[in-house]
Amino acid sequence: MQKYSFFSLVKNALSNHENWDLAWKDPTPKKEYEVVIIGGGGHGLATAYYLAKEHNITNVAIIEKGWIGGGNVGRNTTIIRSNYMHDDNGLFSEFGMDLWRRMSQDLNYNVMFSPRGIINLAHSDAQMNTYARRGNSMRLNGIDAVLLNREEVKEIIPMADFSENVRFPIYGGLMQPSAGTARHDAVAWGYARQADDMGVDIIQNCEVIGFDVSAGKINGVRTSRGDIKAKKIGLCVAGSTNILAEKLNMTLPIETHLLQACVSEPVKPVLDKVVTFGAGHFYISQSDKGEMVMGGDLDGYNSYAQRGNLPTLQHVLTEGIAMMPFLSKLKMLRTWGGIMDMSMDGSPIIDKTHIEGLYLNCGWCYGGFKATPASGWTFAHTIAQDRVHELNSGYSLNRFNTGHLLDEKGLGTKTWIS
Amino acid sequence: MLYIKCPHCGMRSQNEFSYGGDATIKRPELGKEISDQDWDNFVYNRKSLRGKHWELWQHISGCRQWIKVERDTATHEIFKTLKANEEISL
Secondary structure (H helix, E strand, O other): OOOOOHHHHHHHHHOOOOOOOOOOOOOOOOOEEEEEEEOOOHHHHHHHHHHHHHHOOOOEEEEOOOOOOOOHHHOOOOEEOOOOOOHHHHHHHHHHHHHHHHHHHHHOOOOOOEOOOEEEEEOOHHHHHHHHHHHHHHHHOOOOOEEEEHHHHHHHOOOOOOOOOOOOOOOEEEEEOOOEEOOHHHHHHHHHHHHHHOOOEEEOOOOEEEEEEEOOEEEEEEEOOEEEEEEEEEEOOHHHHHHHHHHOOOOEOEEEEEEEEEEEOOOOOOOOOEEEEOOOOEEEEEOOOOOEEEEEEEEEEEOOOOOOOHHHHHHHHHHHHHHOHHHHHOOEEEEEEEEEEEEOOOOOEEEEOOOEOEEEEEOOOOOOOOOHHHHHHHHHHHHHHOOOOHHHOOOOOOHHHHOOOOOOOOOOOOHHHO | OOEEEEOOOEEEEHHHOEEEEEOOOOOOOOOOOOOHHHHHHHHOOEOOOOOEEEEEEEOOOOOOOEEEEEEEOOOOOEEEEEEOOOOOOO
16 A cells, blocks of 8 residues: 655655555455444444454455445544543543544544644533542543633633623633544544555445344344355444344344534634533534534434434524624534434443344444544454453443443433433 | 424424433333343333334423324424324334
């Protein structure tokens, strides 16, 4: 594979950029693979990459119904953070932060990781206490956290509403300085390119029709491009998890919901942090192009539509304007929706299943993008070693049965509770 | 915007309603001995179908009644609404 570098850029400039290698091939599916990963999103691609890189398993296929980068990996708001209170979430995400920091070098692909920091705003004394507690938990797990008072927040984001007579005055905030954003498409493309180079077959436009299961063991998968045998199959399909689970006669603690995001017209640099509103659910950052990237609540009802309704968007942006009044002057450039695999406690599942050789990676709720490397790394480990890693041991499927829920914020499917 | 025909009040906008999830889930009978798995299925496990889906909504800014709605989760088309005590015929 051609390495991307300054020299290769110059060399190819001389031939009008007409001789670059394809970033990944378009292979015909083979009859059999050692591992088949269903779902060519960020998590699936990362899983295949770490299977090859960490476990030397390269006889792998990724099968994707659509195209690489067309699902949630291309629809998120690109936020990367590890500001969790619970150990299971904090340690998992902080492991991911290390992978993020090295990712551009690892993948030889500029993922534009920008550790600009995230601030969660607090709007009451009680919320400040909660943030102090979460910040302390984070620091105990080696994650950077800074509790800011009102004046300190005002220094950093003076454009927020600090006037006296507001419904939700800003008391302060919790900042994770090492959090940030990255170019989401580049993450998918970078993983795809490296996985392909190590021998993984990336098979696009290939829909799963059914599974071949006998005697409690998985033997393969039936697809729109023929049957493929595999000893091990990993499910990494986010919003389509319930659809595939039905084909496997499984009922999961997952509901499929719609989440919208939007960007404004591009404006000059105004916001160099990711900021979240603490009295509702709204988050904002500014992209390198200058667009304000915003998101918030689910639409609130089961949906596979990949497009949103206006009432939720209005609700979310009302919160945004309450937090940063200047947003009301901006024109909206684009809005879109993605379908989320909402788990019942708001935390993901990376685990084995009752079917031998079938592995499950789902339940990412609002936080799938930032988990891409850690999810891929731990899922690859779970598949290759046939046992969960310490890092994803809390993300078990049976925790709902045993009562060991990971209710970080309680933000599962039931948004009205939060 | 969804428009939902409340069986008590008629056609109203989505803004007046709040969502209550899968309407086919039944609470295990009171006083009956059930397994952890049965309880798990009632509390957490959901089919979350793509296509026609019977679900509960509450007309929270209207008559405050819970109702059952048959809606397509892929197109958002609403086919039928029932009062809470009317049985779904699948």
